[in-house]
Amino acid sequence: MAREKVWKDVIRADALEKKWVTRVDFGVRKLAVYDTPSGLYTSLALCNHGGADLCDGYFDGHVIECPLHQGAFDVRSGKPICAPTTRQMKTFETRVHEGMVQILT
Numbered sequence: 749m750a751r752e753k754v755w756k757d758v759i760r761a762d763a764l765e766k767k768w769v770t771r772v773d774f775g776v777r778k779l780a781v782y783d784t785p786s787g788l789y790t791s792l793a794l795c796n797h798g799g800a801d802l803c804d805g806y807f808d809g810h811v812i813e814c815p816l817h818q819g820a821f822d823v824r825s826g827k828p829i830c831a832p833t834t835r836q837m838k839t840f841e842t843r844v845h846e847g848m849v850q851i852l853t
C-alpha cells in the first residue's frame with residue numbers, strides 16, 4: 749500500500765534567495781528551492797546527469813542550467829530542455845504555509 753504524502757517544512761520563506769536558487773539540506777537529501785516569477789518550485793539539488801550541484805548553476809526565470817555540462821531543466825516540471833540531460837528531474841510540489849516553505853513528500 750502506498751504511503752500517504754504529507755507536507756514537510758523545508759526552510760523559512762523569508763530565508764530564501766529572492767529570484768534565485770536556495771540550497772537546503774533536507775535529511776540526507778539536498779534540495780534546490782527556486783524563486784520564480786510564477787512561484788516557488790523545488791527539486792533535488794544534484795543533477796541526474798552527472799551529480800553536479802544545480803544550486804551552483806545559472807538560473808533564469810524558470811530554467812536551471814547545470815554548472816558542469818550545461819544541461820538544463822524547466823524547474824516547473826523537471827523536464828529536461830537541453831542536452832546532455834535527458835531524464836526528468838525529481839521535483840516536489842511546493843507551497844508556503846505559515847511562513848514556511850513546504851514540500852509534499
Ligand code: FES
Pocket residue numbers: 795796797798799800814815816817818819820832833
Ligand atoms: S552533471 Fe549536469 S549536465 Fe552533466
